[in-house]
Amino acid sequence: MVKYSIVARRDLCLGCQACEIACKQEHDIPVGPRWMRAITVGPEEVGGKLRLSFHHIRCMHCSQPPCIDACPVDAISKRIDGIVLINEELCIGCDACIEACPFGAPQFNPEKNIVEKCNLCVHRVDEGLKPACVLVCPTEALLFGDINKVTEEIRMRKAKTAMLR
Amino acid sequence: MPKEKVIRTACADCHVGCGVLVHVKDGRVVKIEGNPEHPQNRGMMCPKGLAAKQHIYHPDRLTYPMKRAGEREEGKWQRISWDEALDTIAAKFTEIREKYGPYAITCQHGGKPSKVMRADYALMHSMGSPNLGNSDAPYCYGPMPIAEGATYGGMISQEYGSDCANSNLAIVWGGTPASTHLPWARLLSLAVEDRGTKVIVVDPRFTVHAAKADLWLQPRPGTDAALALGMLNVIINEELYDKEFVDKWCVGFEELRQRVQEYPPGKVAETTWLAKDDIIKAARMYATIKPAALYQRASIEMQANSVQTLRAIAILRAVTGNIDIKGGNVSWCFPEGFLHQLAMLGKESKLYSEGRLSDEIEEKRLGAKEYPLLSGPSAHFASPVYPPALIKAILTDKPYHIEALWVSNNLLLCLPNSREVYQALKKVPFLVVREFFMTPTAEMADIVLPAAHWLEMDEIFSQTTNLITARQKAIEPVGECWDEMKVSFELLKRMGLKYFATPAQNAEEELDYIVKGMGMTFEDLKRKHVIVVPMEYKKYEKTGFETPSGKVELYSSIFKEHGYDPLPYHAEPPESPVSTPELVKEYPFILIAGRRRIAYMHSMGRGIPWLRELVPEPQIEIHPQPASELGIKDGDWVWIELSPPNAEGRVKNRAKLTPGIHPKVVQCDAHWWFPEKPGPDHGHWEVNVNALINGSGRGDPIAGTIVLTGLLCKIYKDGED
Numbered sequence: 001m002v003k004y005s006i007v008a009r010r011d012l013c014l015g016c017q018a019c020e021i022a023c024k025q026e027h028d029i030p031v032g033p034r035w036m037r038a039i040t041v042g043p044e045e046v047g048g049k050l051r052l053s054f055h056h057i058r059c060m061h062c063s064q065p066p067c068i069d070a071c072p073v074d075a076i077s078k079r080i081d082g083i084v085l086i087n088e089e090l091c092i093g094c095d096a097c098i099e100a101c102p103f104g105a106p107q108f109n110p111e112k113n114i115v116e117k118c119n120l121c122v123h124r125v126d127e128g129l130k131p132a133c134v135l136v137c138p139t140e141a142l143l144f145g146d147i148n149k150v151t152e153e154i155r156m157r158k159a160k161t162a163m164l165r
Numbered sequence: 166m167p168k169e170k171v172i173r174t175a176c177a178d179c180h181v182g183c184g185v186l187v188h189v190k191d192g193r194v195v196k197i198e199g200n201p202e203h204p205q206n207r208g209m210m211c212p213k214g215l216a217a218k219q220h221i222y223h224p225d226r227l228t229y230p231m232k233r234a235g236e237r238e239e240g241k242w243q244r245i246s247w248d249e250a251l252d253t254i255a256a257k258f259t260e261i262r263e264k265y266g267p268y269a270i271t272c273q274h275g276g277k278p279s280k281v282m283r284a285d286y287a288l289m290h291s292m293g294s295p296n297l298g299n300s301d302a303p304y305c306y307g308p309m310p311i312a313e314g315a316t317y318g319g320m321i322s323q324e325y326g327s328d329c330a331n332s333n334l335a336i337v338w339g340g341t342p343a344s345t346h347l348p349w350a351r352l353l354s355l356a357v358e359d360r361g362t363k364v365i366v367v368d369p370r371f372t373v374h375a376a377k378a379d380l381w382l383q384p385r386p387g388t389d390a391a392l393a394l395g396m397l398n399v400i401i402n403e404e405l406y407d408k409e410f411v412d413k414w415c416v417g418f419e420e421l422r423q424r425v426q427e428y429p430p431g432k433v434a435e436t437t438w439l440a441k442d443d444i445i446k447a448a449r450m451y452a453t454i455k456p457a458a459l460y461q462r463a464s465i466e467m468q469a470n471s472v473q474t475l476r477a478i479a480i481l482r483a484v485t486g487n488i489d490i491k492g493g494n495v496s497w498c499f500p501e502g503f504l505h506q507l508a509m510l511g512k513e514s515k516l517y518s519e520g521r522l523s524d525e526i527e528e529k530r531l532g533a534k535e536y537p538l539l540s541g542p543s544a545h546f547a548s549p550v551y552p553p554a555l556i557k558a559i560l561t562d563k564p565y566h567i568e569a570l571w572v573s574n575n576l577l578l579c580l581p582n583s584r585e586v587y588q589a590l591k592k593v594p595f596l597v598v599r600e601f602f603m604t605p606t607a608e609m610a611d612i613v614l615p616a617a618h619w620l621e622m623d624e625i626f627s628q629t630t631n632l633i634t635a636r637q638k639a640i641e642p643v644g645e646c647w648d649e650m651k652v653s654f655e656l657l658k659r660m661g662l663k664y665f666a667t668p669a670q671n672a673e674e675e676l677d678y679i680v681k682g683m684g685m686t687f688e689d690l691k692r693k694h695v696i697v698v699p700m701e702y703k704k705y706e707k708t709g710f711e712t713p714s715g716k717v718e719l720y721s722s723i724f725k726e727h728g729y730d731p732l733p734y735h736a737e738p739p740e741s742p743v744s745t746p747e748l749v750k751e752y753p754f755i756l757i758a759g760r761r762r763i764a765y766m767h768s769m770g771r772g773i774p775w776l777r778e779l780v781p782e783p784q785i786e787i788h789p790q791p792a793s794e795l796g797i798k799d800g801d802w803v804w805i806e807l808s809p810p811n812a813e814g815r816v817k818n819r820a821k822l823t824p825g826i827h828p829k830v831v832q833c834d835a836h837w838w839f840p841e842k843p844g845p846d847h848g849h850w851e852v853n854v855n856a857l858i859n860g861s862g863r864g865d866p867i868a869g870t871i872v873l874t875g876l877l878c879k880i881y882k883d884g885e886d
Contacts, residue, residue, distance in 0.1 A: 012358065014343035014350055014373050016763050017779050021212040024775050025196060031774045043371045043825030050825060052376035136199055138209035138351035139358075161358060 002146040003082035004120055005061060006134060009154065012141035013054035015040050019133035019142060026121060026132035033107030035059070035118045036133050056142065058133075059084060059105040059118035070100030082147075083120045091115055120144075167191050173200060173694045175626045175636040176214035177619035179766045180276065180324055181348055182626040183210055184695065187639035194218050194620055194640055204697055205632055211347045212764050216775040217620060221643055225602055225772060225840065227615040228644025237591065238608055238845040247645060250612055251652075255659035257595050261568045262292060268529050269567055271555055272297035275574030275767060276305060280624050281599075281616075284649035285573060287675075291657055291665045295522050295530035296567075298549020300580045301767075302539065307549065308466040308868040311538045312475035314545035315721040316483065318711025321494035325630040327460035329353045329362065331492035334454035336447075337374045338367040338478065339389060339874075340462025344763045349460065350374075363454055365447050367392065368464075369757065370786070370832060371825030380447060384437040385742075386755050386830060387468050387875030391735035392444065393477035395433030398425040399448035400484060406452065407486030414705065415483055417720020417731070424732040436735065436743075438827070452485050456492030467759065467873035470736040471865040472538075476721070477733035483717045490702050498631040498698045502682020505627055521548070531555050531564075536869045537727060551869055552580055559589040569595040573616070573649070575768040577606040578836050578849055581858035581871045584812060599649070602772055605838055608845035615646040622648045623672075625679050625690065631698040633680075635690040648672055729867055738875040739863045740808050742829075745877070752808035752877040753791075755827075758854045759835035759873045760786070772840035783834035783852045785818035786826045787880065795881060797822070802883035805833060805854065807876055812859040816852050817883055831880060835873075 015038060023029065023036040035058060042052040061084045068076045068084070075090035076097060086097070086106070091114040098106045098115060106117040121131035129135075134144040143150045172187045184203020188196040197217055201208035220226075230250035235241030245253075261269050272289050274281050276299050289297040301307075313320045320326060329335040330352040342350040356362035357377070366378040367389070375381040384392050400406050401422050411418050430448075434441040451457055461478050468474055487493030499505050524542040527533060532551020533541025540551050559567045570593045580586050590596060590609045598610035607613050621643065624636040642648070650672035657664060669675040676687035690696070709715035713722045725731040737744040741755070764776040771777060785803050797803055799822045804815045818833045826832060838849035850856055864870040 011377075012354055014347070014354065016211055016343055016347055016350075018209065018211050018215060018347075020779065021215040021775050022198070022210070025215055025218065031778045034778075043376070043823050045824050050371050050376070052371065052373060052825065132198070135201070135208050136210050136215065138206075138211075138347050139354040157358065161361060 001080070003063070004125060004145065005082065005147040005150060006056075006058070006120065006131060007143045007147070007150045007154070008056040009141045009143065010054055010056075012139040013038060013056070014139055014141075015054045016138060018136045018138065019056070022132040022136040023118070026124075027116075029116075030109070030111050033109050033116060035107055035116065057103055057105065060103060061120060066100040066102070067097035067106060070096040072096060083122050083125070085119050085122065086115060086117060088112070088114060088116075169195065172637060172639040174620070174639055175203075175634045176210065176217070177624075177626070177636065178213035178217065178769070179211075179345070180628055181205070181346055182628060182634060182636075183214060183348060184634065185210065185214060187620060189639050192640055194221060203634070203695055205629065205634075206348045206351070209348065209351055212776055212779060213766060213770060216770075216773050217618070219773045219775055220601065221618050221620055221640075223602070223772065226643065227600055227602060227607070227613060228646060229615060230645065231613045233611050237611070240608065240844050242613070247647065250614060251655050251659055254597060254612065255656050257569065258292060258656070259660050261595070265566055265568050267293035268296055268565055270294045270296070270569045270571070271531075271550065271559075271567055272571040273300045273552060273555070273574060273576050274572070275299060275579060276301050280622070281573045281649045284653040285571070287650065287664050287666070288571070288653040288656060290522055291662050292660070293526065295526050295548075296550045296555060298540070298547065298552070300552045300574060300576055302547070302549035303536075303551065303553075303864070303869045303871060304467045304471070304873055305463045306466070307539055307546075308471035308865060308870055309475050310546035311868055312472050313479050315538075315712070315723045316476060316479040316718055317488065317496070319496050321482070321488065321496050322459070322461055323497070323630065324628055325349065326494050326496065327458040328456075328492050328495050329356050329458040329460065332356065332362055332456050332458040333360070333492065334363045334365070334450060334457040336365045336367065336451060336457065336459045337378075338459065338461040339464035340460065341368075341372045341374065341761065342460065342462070343373045344761045345462065347763070363450065365450060369827055369830050371823075380443065380450065382439055382443055382447060383827060384439055385827075386757055387470070387738035387741060388437040388735065389465055389468065390470055390474035390477050390733060391428060391433050391436040392439065393474065393481055394425055394428035394733060394735060395430050395437070395444045396448035396451065397421070397477065397481060397484065398428045398433070399430060399445050400452045400481075401425055403449070405449065406484040410486035410488070411484055414710070415717045415719050416714050417718060418484075420732055421480065421484075421719040424734070428735070451481065455485070455487070456490055457485065457487050458493060459487065464757070464874050466870065468870065468875055469738040469864050469872045471870040472867040473730065473733045473736070480719050480733060483719065488717065489704055491700070495630060495700065495702065496704065498701050499627065499633070500683055500698060502684075503627070503633065504679045504682065531558050532869065536867065538723070539868050543727070553582065553869070553871065556580070556582070556585055556589045559593050560585065567593060569593065569597070571597045572606060572610075573599045575600070575604045575606045575836075577609070578604070578768045578838055578853050578855060581855045581860060581873065582812075583849075583853065583856040585859075599652070602840060603844065604768065605845060605847050605849050608847075614652065615644065617642045617646045617648045621646060623676060623687065625676055625687070631700055633690070633696040633698070635687065635694050637691050650675055724867075738872060740877040741875065745808070748808045748877055752806075752879045753829065754831045754878050754880060755829060756805070756807070756876040756878040757830065757832040757874050758858060758876060760784075760832050762834065765836070768836035768838060771838060783818040783837040784821045785831055785833040785880070786821050786823050787831050788826050788828040789822045789824060790828050792820065792822050797880070797882050803880050804883060805857070805878050805880055807857045807878050810859065810863070811876065812857045814857060816850075816854050816856055818852065831878065
């Protein structure tokens with residue numbers, strides 16, 4: 001069984017935020033809600049050394065999504081391939097899912113008065129395409145696929161690099 | 166239902182020109198995405214290009230020509246037809262040429278890499294006026310071609326000249342490619358991941374690249390020449406240089422050896438605020454890990470000693486033998502017969518020598534006397550007018566009267582000394598501005614012309630090292646926006662003039678002419694979309710270097726001839742803790758004025774909602790320690806005042822406290838304005854640091870660089886004055 005996922009390799013992110021704008025364009029999101037965020041943390045001093053890191057905060061498409069349990073109108077569902085979706089027709093904009101999500105992923109769309117979030121570009125995935133944010137990333141810091149295939153890809157790259165060094 | 170078309174083109178929201186797939190439906194752009202098959206970017210894009218849909222369909226976009234209907238800056242406009250606009254301009258230019266001569270018609274454009282530059286050259290040069298150029302010439306892509314031209318006879322640090330993809334060591338010196346040249350940053354990232362390339366970053370700021378580097382050097386702004394000469398001292402004295410290359414291909418090594426003795430690492434450490442061991446370590450790494458690519462960027466060009474700093478860096482590459490080799494720094498590879506968009510403007514150009522004006526006219530170019538290697542007949546590269554000389558000429562009628570200014574950028578914000586620029590824009594009798602939006606510069610115009618966007622034009626893009634890409638129109642221009650080249654040809658026709666440099670007499674023929682020598686037409690190129698020219702290395706073995714000696718000139722005969730020091734040296738910035746310790750008491754911070762943000766190029770993009778959401782305000786970076794002494798908290802508005810002799814007055818930026826900057830250094834944004842605020846100024850006087858920088862004549866003696874990196878300033882919290 002597949003579980004589709006985006007995996008962020010934080011150490012490769014350059015903080016360019018192209019993923020954010022690709023997402024905005026793909027889903028026609030107005031100013032305000034941001035389904036994908038590449039958040040810069042730092043520079044800050046950690047143990048006497050400067051550090052700078054980037055964190056991609058978006059819907060994690062949890063295996064046990066707390067938002068599903070929280071939704072009073074059953075607008076949120078999880079597909080068999082792992083993608084968690086909010087049904088626009090059913091959503092009443094109550095924000096219960098926002099309260100339930102540990103990541104702050106669901107976003108309120110003031111133009112539609114409903115809650116939306118990353119849907120893993122389900123329309124693209126169903127056509128065999130990568131999500132918009134993944135396609136646009138300059139450093140391949142965002143990888144997409146069945147979670148265990150993605151981890152395998154990361155391992156292969158690590159192994160190759162270890163050999164080079 | 167109409168089908169969606171996908172058009173292959175290239176972005177032009179910065180210099181890089183990424184390959185783009187544009188989805189078009191019913192003649193409207195519905196989506197822009199990176200082209201996975203374009204070798205430049207392999208599917209990636211940055212926020213600017215991705216947001217282009219919001220640019221072209223922006224409700225505030227200028228979509229028809231207008232003429233002033235009230236006083237200048239009053240904001241009263243009357244819509245006119247293109248015919249009326251062109252007839253008016255053509256009549257005016259004809260009258261000026263007869264009355265004052267062609268030199269009285271002048272032009273400025275930005276570094277914007279669409280065909281605007283070529284179109285402006287076609288128009289101005291065909292009228293016989295040499296007085297045009299990019300307004301950032303003295304501090305971006307101006308000093309570098311002078312230094313590299315004198316050293317190698319051509320450039321090797323142009324876009325993609327630094328071949329990090331094949332290097333084992335890359336130096337990122339004075340720039341943040343992740344904010345300005347994202348595809349290069351991508352190549353670097355992949356090189357680190359896939360081949361273990363080591364990285365040295367030289368930057369006063371802890372950039373994203375510094376965070377990932379093997380070695381980060383944090384020099385005092387304005388001392389990069391000392392660092393480069395200190396590294397040369399180590400490399401030469403420890404005999405780590407490439408002896409074979411130096412013996413065979415360099416002249417002036419003994420003179421250089423003597424010069425670098427003045428820069429022992431201990432002394433350089435004092436000058437630069439670096440650790441001596443780090444200087445030695447960087448030198449040894451660069452000389453011994455091969456091949457090594459050295460990427461240096463505009464911050465070096467913005468220093469008081471820009472050209473000699475770039476010379477020292479150019480020489481570093483030469484003595485380590487990293488010239489025109491795979492994984493080093495490489496020069497352009499374009500086929501004979503291809504008229505490169507930049508080469509056509511310069512001596513770079515066996516390709517296009519007819520693009521230049523006669524020496525007699527070139528000598529009249531404003532700035533040619535003061536900065537002959539930048540402007541005029543001796544200029545190696547594009548020979549732009551020296552912008553401060555143009556502004557002075559408008560204001561003083563010296564050396565001659567200026568009657569018209571044709572502007573294709575946001576000159577008022579993008580040129581330092583904005584107050585003087587403002588006076589010049591007010592004074593010049595006839596001002597035409599071509600723009601996308603009603604900028605503070607456009608607000609001052611007599612006639613405003615609406616510009617076509619890159620999604621709306623055919624063009625050939627080739628600024629990178631070995632790629633030729635067809636930029637093809639995805640949609641017809643919105644409203645009555647026009648392609649720049651079409652405007653130039655229509656004006657020339659109305660004036661009874663021909664484009665003197667080519668037989669092409671319209672925009673379509675001009676594109677055909679660029680690739681004609683390759684035996685093709687623009688239509689052919691469109692079908693191919695992109696041509697990858699196979700890289701050729703060590704081209705000098707066939708042709709020598711295009712310097713007077715045919716070799717790499719460590720000791721520059723060109724500089725000697727012009728009375729400049731033939732060897733590089735470090736010079737203190739005119740105001741610095743060393744040269745003006747008295748000033749430092751009142752102005753304790755060294756300012757880097759002009760941070761680049763990924764969301765914007767220069768003054769563009771502030772009105773694009775998605776981009777503005779990413780970067781909503783101008784920001785000044787301050788170390789937490791001095792900030793706490795000054796009572797400045799993260800997010801406070803902070804006023805900036807520059808030391809004399811810069812202008813009195815102040816601008817403010819929002820404080821960002823970060824340990825990623827030296828406690829004695831601050832960095833602010835540049836080019837800010839707020840399209841949403843009322844005209845004519847749209848708030849730029851309050852925030853744009855260029856209003857304060859008043860450095861004409863105090864900068865680099867060779868390129869006339871106005872100091873933007875390494876000024877002195879004081880800062881204080883808003884509300885405490």
